[in-house]
Amino acid sequence: MAGLWHQVLRTMSQPGASPDDDLLAQAAADIALREHPHPPPDAQVVLEIARDEFAAVLTVGQARAALDRARRMARGGPGR
DSSP: OHHHHHHHHHHHTSTTOOOOHHHHHHHHHHHHHHHOOSSOOOHHHHHHHHHHHHOOOOOHHHHHHHHHHHHHHHTTOOOO
16 A cells, blocks of 8 residues: 555646546545554545545545455455
8 A cells, every 4th residue: 555655646736737537535544444444434524525625526435445445455356
């Protein structure tokens, strides 16, 4: 996940840059898993974090996919 956060910071620190929504969805899902372990986070939690932390508007599908990927990565599985 360190690589993910490096990409987020690099992208958001560039003036005029438009961060990739999928990247921000992954970051929001990572936060959701770390900060909301019980009950397990759902797509709505990811959407709220993306909006509050990154001012990103995601689709429910993006949020679900990012959360599924973050869960796989947390278990040590492949991210994609």
